[in-house]
Amino acid sequence: NAGVTQTPKFQVLKTGQSMTLQCAQDMNHEYMSWYRQDPGMGLRLIHYSVGAGITDQGEVPNGYNVSRSTTEDFPLRLLSAAPSQTSVYFCASSPPTGPPTPLHFGNGTRLTVT
Amino acid sequence: GDSVTQMEGPVTLSEEAFLTINCTYTATGYPSLFWYVQYPGEGLQLLLKATKADDKGSNKGFEATYRKETTSFHLEKGSVQVSDSAVYFCALGDQGAQKLVFGQGTRLTINP
Numbered sequence: 669n670a671g672v673t674q675t676p677k678f679q680v681l682k683t684g685q686s687m688t689l690q691c692a693q694d695m696n697h698e699y700m701s702w703y704r705q706d707p708g709m710g711l712r713l714i715h716y717s718v719g720a721g722i723t724d725q726g727e728v729p730n731g732y733n734v735s736r737s738t739t740e741d742f743p744l745r746l747l748s749a750a751p752s753q754t755s756v757y758f759c760a761s762s763p764p765t766g767p768p769t770p771l772h773f774g775n776g777t778r779l780t781v782t
Numbered sequence: 783g784d785s786v787t788q789m790e791g792p793v794t795l796s797e798e799a800f801l802t803i804n805c806t807y808t809a810t811g812y813p814s815l816f817w818y819v820q821y822p823g824e825g826l827q828l829l830l831k832a833t834k835a836d837d838k839g840s841n842k843g844f845e846a847t848y849r850k851e852t853t854s855f856h857l858e859k860g861s862v863q864v865s866d867s868a869v870y871f872c873a874l875g876d877q878g879a880q881k882l883v884f885g886q887g888t889r890l891t892i893n894p
Contacts, residue, residue, distance in 0.1 A: 710786075711884040712884075713883075760826075762880050771882060773827070775825045776825055
């Protein structure tokens, strides 16, 4: 049972480059989300999705795009990377509805933008 | 908006010491409260949760009680082990929503 799988684990980009962080889950969870983790700031929500075809912005969406064409996949796109996007990125998923249910997290992608 | 404040870290203790990590929150509704743990190189894992006032969440010897009157959800453990060394995050989630708001995290190191 793979859970939430993120690729790549590490990535170095130059300023202005673009890339896509991949996230896939095999638990048939409808809710998926992306967080970034920065020292002293905890995790901040970038974008989330409550189901295929539906996405919405979180707390820090600028510079990032998402799409949700299938239940399983929720990629995060950086169109033009900036040093301020150096961070550790976590994808998470959970079942839908009712009181907030625990999120299942991937192991993260460590991104460095030079 | 909703927010979570955790005690400043890092925290260093000796094995078998008593642990408290403070967490207070601000929320407009009646949120569910969570503690997550992050071991080195891994993602976050749910440690325990409480969904209403006076509920006590517990797991692996850790406990936290949802105190509405003091808007707190402090994490405690009576006797810590070296294997408890990790970063601990307090979080809240509003009813009917899956978005979580996290505290800044507290790094805990246990020395043998």
